[in-house]
Amino acid sequence: MIERLWAKLGKSSQQPEVSVSADNVPEHVAIIMDGNGRWAKHRGLPRMAGHHSGMKAVKRITVEADRLGVKYLTLYAFSTENWKRPKAEVDFLMKLPQQFLEIELDELISNNVQVRMMGHKEDLPSYTLHAVEEAIAKTAGNTGLILNFALNYGSRKEMLEAIKQIAADAADGRIAVEDIDDKVMAGHLLSNGIPDPDLLIRTSGELRLSNFMMWQLAYSELWFTDVYWPEFTETHFRQAIAEYQRRARRYGGL
Ligand code: V0D
Numbered sequence: 001m002i003e004r005l006w007a008k009l010g011k012s013s014q015q016p017e018v019s020v021s022a023d024n025v026p027e028h029v030a031i032i033m034d035g036n037g038r039w040a041k042h043r044g045l046p047r048m049a050g051h052h053s054g055m056k057a058v059k060r061i062t063v064e065a066d067r068l069g070v071k072y073l074t075l076y077a078f079s080t081e082n083w084k085r086p087k088a089e090v091d092f093l094m095k096l097p098q099q100f101l102e103i104e105l106d107e108l109i110s111n112n113v114q115v116r117m118m119g120h121k122e123d124l125p126s127y128t129l130h131a132v133e134e135a136i137a138k139t140a141g142n143t144g145l146i147l148n149f150a151l152n153y154g155s156r157k158e159m160l161e162a163i164k165q166i167a168a169d170a171a172d173g174r175i176a177v178e179d180i181d182d183k184v185m186a187g188h189l190l191s192n193g194i195p196d197p198d199l200l201i202r203t204s205g206e207l208r209l210s211n212f213m214m215w216q217l218a219y220s221e222l223w224f225t226d227v228y229w230p231e232f233t234e235t236h237f238r239q240a241i242a243e244y245q246r247r248a249r250r251y252g253g254l
Contacts (some may be wrong), residue, residue, distance in 0.1 A: 018238035020068055024245050026198035028072035029065060030220070032212055033057070035204025035228035042228070048092050053230035056101050057114030063236040064146040066111060066119045068241065072194055073147050076212050080120065080154030094124070097151070098131035105135055119153035150195065155214040162188035193217050199244045201237075203229045221247055 033054055040050030047145040058075060065073045078093060085093075093245065108115060115135040124132075144208045164187050175184065186192065196216045202208075205226040209217065225232075 002201060003038050008053060010109075015233060015235040018235055018242050020238050020241050021245050022069070024248050025069045026221075026244050027070070028074065029070050029199045029201065029241075030074040030197035030213060030217070031061070031200040031252065032076045032200070032210065033229040033232075034202060034206055036230055038204060039228035039230045047089060050228075050230055051096060055096060057229055057232050058100065059104060060234060061232065061237050062108075062113070062145070062147055063111075064237050066113065068238075070252055071146060072197075073145060074118065074150055074191075074194075074197065074213070075148070076150045076153065078119070078151050078153070079211060080152060081211065083123070094128045097135075097149070101131050101135050105138065108135070109139060109142070109145070112142045113139060114142040114144065114146045115139045116148045116194075117144055117151050118148055119151040120157060120190075121152070124152055125133070127145075127206050146194070149210070153212070155209075155211045158190050159215060185215070189215060193205045194218065197212050199223060199240065201225070201240050203227055 036050035036054040038050070039048040039053065040047050043049075062073060077097075082093070083090060105115075115132070115138075117132050117136060121129055128151075130151065133242050162185055166180055166184060167176065171182070191213065196218070197213065197220045199221045200209075200213075200217055201223050203225055205224070207224055221244050223243055225236060225240070227236055
Protein backbone atom coordinates (compact mmCIF):
# COMPACT_ATOMS: atom_id res chain seq x y z
CA MET A 1 0.00 0.00 0.00
CA ILE A 2 2.63 2.51 1.02
CA GLU A 3 4.73 1.31 -1.93
CA ARG A 4 1.87 2.16 -4.28
CA LEU A 5 1.85 5.69 -2.86
CA TRP A 6 5.58 6.10 -3.33
CA ALA A 7 5.31 4.67 -6.83
CA LYS A 8 2.63 7.22 -7.69
CA LEU A 9 4.93 10.03 -6.61
CA GLY A 10 7.23 8.67 -9.27
CA LYS A 11 10.62 9.98 -8.30
CA SER A 12 12.94 7.62 -6.49
CA SER A 13 14.35 10.63 -4.62
CA GLN A 14 11.03 10.87 -2.81
CA GLN A 15 11.36 7.35 -1.50
CA PRO A 16 12.76 6.62 1.93
CA GLU A 17 16.44 5.72 2.01
CA VAL A 18 17.12 2.08 2.82
CA SER A 19 20.59 1.52 4.14
CA VAL A 20 22.46 -1.37 2.61
CA SER A 21 25.77 -2.45 4.09
CA ALA A 22 28.80 -2.65 1.79
CA ASP A 23 29.68 -6.06 3.13
CA ASN A 24 27.52 -9.12 2.80
CA VAL A 25 25.92 -7.92 -0.42
CA PRO A 26 24.40 -11.05 -2.03
CA GLU A 27 26.68 -12.22 -4.83
CA HIS A 28 23.77 -13.56 -6.90
CA VAL A 29 20.23 -12.16 -6.87
CA ALA A 30 17.50 -13.89 -8.91
CA ILE A 31 14.15 -12.23 -9.61
CA ILE A 32 10.75 -13.51 -10.73
CA MET A 33 9.44 -10.34 -12.40
CA ASP A 34 5.73 -10.97 -11.86
CA GLY A 35 2.72 -8.64 -12.11
CA ASN A 36 3.23 -6.86 -15.43
CA GLY A 37 -0.19 -7.87 -16.79
CA ARG A 38 -1.87 -7.21 -13.45
CA TRP A 39 -0.28 -3.78 -13.22
CA ALA A 40 -1.66 -2.93 -16.66
CA LYS A 41 -5.15 -4.24 -15.85
CA HIS A 42 -5.15 -2.25 -12.62
CA ARG A 43 -4.58 0.88 -14.71
CA GLY A 44 -6.99 -0.02 -17.53
CA LEU A 45 -4.12 -0.57 -19.97
CA PRO A 46 -3.45 -3.51 -22.33
CA ARG A 47 -1.17 -6.26 -20.93
CA MET A 48 1.50 -5.30 -23.46
CA ALA A 49 1.80 -1.89 -21.76
CA GLY A 50 2.68 -3.75 -18.57
CA HIS A 51 5.41 -5.76 -20.29
CA HIS A 52 6.82 -2.60 -21.82
CA SER A 53 6.80 -0.85 -18.48
CA GLY A 54 8.45 -3.93 -16.96
CA MET A 55 11.44 -3.36 -19.26
CA LYS A 56 12.06 -0.02 -17.60
CA ALA A 57 12.20 -1.76 -14.24
CA VAL A 58 14.77 -4.18 -15.70
CA LYS A 59 16.94 -1.18 -16.56
CA ARG A 60 16.53 0.43 -13.10
CA ILE A 61 17.30 -2.73 -11.17
CA THR A 62 20.28 -3.64 -13.36
CA VAL A 63 21.85 -0.23 -12.65
CA GLU A 64 21.10 -0.50 -8.92
CA ALA A 65 22.41 -4.09 -8.64
CA ASP A 66 25.65 -2.98 -10.31
CA ARG A 67 25.94 0.05 -8.02
CA LEU A 68 25.50 -2.12 -4.91
CA GLY A 69 28.14 -4.62 -6.01
CA VAL A 70 25.91 -7.58 -6.89
CA LYS A 71 27.94 -9.87 -9.20
CA TYR A 72 25.13 -11.88 -10.85
CA LEU A 73 21.57 -10.74 -11.55
CA THR A 74 19.29 -13.43 -13.00
CA LEU A 75 15.92 -12.24 -14.34
CA TYR A 76 13.07 -14.62 -15.20
CA ALA A 77 11.89 -13.07 -18.48
CA PHE A 78 10.04 -15.95 -20.14
CA SER A 79 9.20 -19.43 -18.86
CA THR A 80 8.63 -22.66 -20.78
CA GLU A 81 4.97 -22.34 -19.62
CA ASN A 82 4.58 -18.84 -21.11
CA TRP A 83 4.10 -20.35 -24.61
CA LYS A 84 0.52 -21.16 -23.52
CA ARG A 85 -0.38 -17.46 -23.53
CA PRO A 86 -2.29 -15.91 -26.48
CA LYS A 87 -0.14 -15.86 -29.63
CA ALA A 88 -0.30 -12.07 -29.91
CA GLU A 89 1.17 -11.71 -26.42
CA VAL A 90 3.93 -14.26 -27.06
CA ASP A 91 4.80 -12.48 -30.31
CA PHE A 92 4.98 -9.17 -28.46
CA LEU A 93 7.16 -10.63 -25.70
CA MET A 94 9.58 -12.18 -28.17
CA LYS A 95 10.29 -8.73 -29.63
CA LEU A 96 11.26 -7.29 -26.24
CA PRO A 97 14.87 -8.55 -26.06
CA GLN A 98 15.67 -6.85 -29.38
CA GLN A 99 13.84 -3.69 -28.30
CA PHE A 100 15.56 -3.63 -24.91
CA LEU A 101 19.00 -4.16 -26.41
CA GLU A 102 18.53 -1.53 -29.13
CA ILE A 103 18.04 1.02 -26.36
CA GLU A 104 20.35 -0.33 -23.65
CA LEU A 105 23.18 -2.38 -25.17
CA ASP A 106 25.60 0.52 -25.65
CA GLU A 107 25.14 1.60 -22.05
CA LEU A 108 25.52 -1.98 -20.81
CA ILE A 109 28.79 -2.22 -22.75
CA SER A 110 30.12 1.07 -21.35
CA ASN A 111 29.16 -0.08 -17.84
CA ASN A 112 31.19 -3.28 -18.25
CA VAL A 113 28.06 -5.49 -17.91
CA GLN A 114 28.21 -9.03 -19.27
CA VAL A 115 24.92 -10.26 -20.80
CA ARG A 116 24.12 -13.97 -20.63
CA MET A 117 21.14 -16.17 -21.35
CA MET A 118 19.91 -19.22 -19.46
CA GLY A 119 17.24 -21.23 -21.25
CA HIS A 120 16.28 -23.59 -24.03
CA LYS A 121 17.38 -21.88 -27.23
CA GLU A 122 15.64 -24.23 -29.68
CA ASP A 123 12.08 -22.79 -29.71
CA LEU A 124 12.99 -19.09 -29.74
CA PRO A 125 12.30 -17.08 -32.92
CA SER A 126 15.55 -16.40 -34.80
CA TYR A 127 15.28 -12.61 -34.36
CA THR A 128 15.00 -13.03 -30.57
CA LEU A 129 17.93 -15.42 -30.39
CA HIS A 130 20.07 -13.29 -32.74
CA ALA A 131 19.52 -10.14 -30.67
CA VAL A 132 20.43 -11.94 -27.45
CA GLU A 133 23.43 -13.73 -28.98
CA GLU A 134 24.73 -10.47 -30.38
CA ALA A 135 24.54 -8.91 -26.92
CA ILE A 136 26.26 -11.95 -25.39
CA ALA A 137 29.07 -11.75 -27.97
CA LYS A 138 29.55 -7.98 -27.65
CA THR A 139 29.76 -8.15 -23.84
CA ALA A 140 31.63 -11.45 -23.47
CA GLY A 141 34.87 -9.68 -22.53
CA ASN A 142 33.26 -7.49 -19.88
CA THR A 143 34.16 -8.13 -16.26
CA GLY A 144 31.40 -6.29 -14.34
CA LEU A 145 27.87 -7.35 -13.40
CA ILE A 146 26.66 -10.53 -15.08
CA LEU A 147 23.11 -9.89 -16.30
CA ASN A 148 21.63 -13.34 -16.86
CA PHE A 149 18.28 -13.49 -18.65
CA ALA A 150 16.24 -16.65 -18.04
CA LEU A 151 14.53 -16.94 -21.40
CA ASN A 152 12.41 -19.96 -22.33
CA TYR A 153 13.61 -21.43 -19.06
CA GLY A 154 11.96 -24.19 -17.04
CA SER A 155 13.53 -25.93 -14.08
CA ARG A 156 12.01 -29.39 -14.61
CA LYS A 157 13.03 -29.40 -18.27
CA GLU A 158 16.52 -28.26 -17.23
CA MET A 159 16.81 -31.08 -14.68
CA LEU A 160 15.39 -33.72 -17.04
CA GLU A 161 17.89 -32.78 -19.76
CA ALA A 162 20.71 -32.93 -17.21
CA ILE A 163 19.57 -36.36 -16.03
CA LYS A 164 19.34 -37.63 -19.61
CA GLN A 165 22.89 -36.46 -20.36
CA ILE A 166 24.25 -38.02 -17.17
CA ALA A 167 22.35 -41.26 -17.80
CA ALA A 168 23.81 -41.43 -21.32
CA ASP A 169 27.30 -40.85 -19.89
CA ALA A 170 26.70 -43.65 -17.38
CA ALA A 171 25.33 -46.02 -20.05
CA ASP A 172 28.42 -45.41 -22.21
CA GLY A 173 30.79 -45.82 -19.28
CA ARG A 174 31.96 -42.19 -19.16
CA ILE A 175 30.86 -41.93 -15.52
CA ALA A 176 30.22 -44.50 -12.78
CA VAL A 177 26.74 -44.27 -11.20
CA GLU A 178 28.27 -43.91 -7.71
CA ASP A 179 30.24 -40.86 -8.89
CA ILE A 180 27.08 -38.87 -9.73
CA ASP A 181 26.89 -36.12 -7.12
CA ASP A 182 25.76 -32.48 -6.68
CA LYS A 183 28.70 -31.20 -8.67
CA VAL A 184 28.08 -33.48 -11.64
CA MET A 185 24.40 -32.49 -11.66
CA ALA A 186 25.17 -28.75 -11.36
CA GLY A 187 27.65 -29.10 -14.23
CA HIS A 188 24.86 -30.27 -16.53
CA LEU A 189 22.40 -27.51 -15.62
CA LEU A 190 21.89 -24.37 -17.71
CA SER A 191 23.32 -22.31 -14.84
CA ASN A 192 26.65 -24.15 -15.18
CA GLY A 193 29.43 -21.86 -13.95
CA ILE A 194 27.15 -19.43 -12.10
CA PRO A 195 26.97 -19.78 -8.29
CA ASP A 196 23.57 -20.57 -6.73
CA PRO A 197 21.43 -17.48 -6.00
CA ASP A 198 21.87 -16.08 -2.48
CA LEU A 199 18.56 -14.26 -2.69
CA LEU A 200 15.35 -14.81 -4.68
CA ILE A 201 12.93 -11.91 -5.09
CA ARG A 202 9.39 -12.43 -6.39
CA THR A 203 7.09 -9.47 -7.02
CA SER A 204 3.30 -9.15 -7.22
CA GLY A 205 2.23 -11.22 -4.24
CA GLU A 206 2.53 -14.81 -5.48
CA LEU A 207 4.39 -17.09 -3.05
CA ARG A 208 5.56 -19.81 -5.44
CA LEU A 209 8.71 -20.84 -7.33
CA SER A 210 6.81 -21.50 -10.58
CA ASN A 211 9.43 -23.86 -12.00
CA PHE A 212 12.27 -21.38 -11.53
CA MET A 213 15.78 -22.63 -10.60
CA MET A 214 14.46 -25.32 -8.24
CA TRP A 215 17.84 -27.04 -7.92
CA GLN A 216 19.82 -23.82 -7.52
CA LEU A 217 17.44 -22.20 -4.98
CA ALA A 218 17.73 -25.06 -2.46
CA TYR A 219 19.49 -22.89 0.16
CA SER A 220 18.58 -19.37 -1.01
CA GLU A 221 16.88 -16.68 1.04
CA LEU A 222 13.41 -15.90 -0.34
CA TRP A 223 11.88 -12.40 -0.34
CA PHE A 224 8.38 -11.59 -1.55
CA THR A 225 6.58 -8.31 -2.12
CA ASP A 226 3.07 -7.33 -3.24
CA VAL A 227 4.52 -4.61 -5.49
CA TYR A 228 3.92 -5.19 -9.22
CA TRP A 229 7.15 -5.54 -11.24
CA PRO A 230 6.63 -2.29 -13.24
CA GLU A 231 6.43 -0.43 -9.92
CA PHE A 232 9.47 -2.14 -8.42
CA THR A 233 12.08 0.51 -7.69
CA GLU A 234 15.64 0.80 -6.45
CA THR A 235 14.20 1.30 -2.95
CA HIS A 236 12.33 -2.03 -3.02
CA PHE A 237 15.48 -3.74 -4.25
CA ARG A 238 17.46 -2.20 -1.41
CA GLN A 239 14.78 -3.31 1.07
CA ALA A 240 15.19 -6.90 -0.11
CA ILE A 241 18.97 -6.69 0.22
CA ALA A 242 18.79 -5.02 3.64
CA GLU A 243 16.51 -7.86 4.80
CA TYR A 244 18.95 -10.42 3.37
CA GLN A 245 21.74 -8.75 5.36
CA ARG A 246 19.62 -8.71 8.53
CA ARG A 247 19.02 -12.46 8.18
CA ALA A 248 22.74 -13.07 7.53
CA ARG A 249 23.65 -11.15 10.72
CA ARG A 250 21.17 -13.23 12.71
CA TYR A 251 22.80 -16.48 11.52
CA GLY A 252 26.20 -14.97 12.29
CA GLY A 253 25.11 -14.51 15.91
CA LEU A 254 24.33 -18.19 16.38
C1 V0D B 1 8.36 -8.83 -20.06
C2 V0D B 1 9.22 -7.99 -17.28
C3 V0D B 1 13.90 -7.56 -21.01
C4 V0D B 1 8.95 -9.41 -17.62
C5 V0D B 1 10.34 -7.38 -18.05
C6 V0D B 1 11.23 -12.52 -24.16
C7 V0D B 1 8.10 -9.68 -18.85
C8 V0D B 1 9.99 -7.11 -19.50
C9 V0D B 1 14.12 -8.70 -21.76
C10 V0D B 1 15.40 -9.13 -22.33
C11 V0D B 1 10.70 -9.02 -20.96
C12 V0D B 1 15.68 -10.47 -22.52
C13 V0D B 1 16.90 -10.88 -23.03
C14 V0D B 1 17.85 -9.94 -23.33
C15 V0D B 1 17.61 -8.61 -23.14
C16 V0D B 1 16.38 -8.20 -22.64
C17 V0D B 1 12.89 -9.36 -21.81
C18 V0D B 1 11.26 -10.93 -22.27
C19 V0D B 1 10.34 -10.21 -21.57
C20 V0D B 1 10.82 -12.22 -22.85
F1 V0D B 1 19.05 -10.32 -23.82
N1 V0D B 1 12.64 -7.52 -20.63
N2 V0D B 1 11.99 -8.60 -21.12
N3 V0D B 1 12.56 -10.52 -22.41
N4 V0D B 1 9.72 -8.32 -20.23
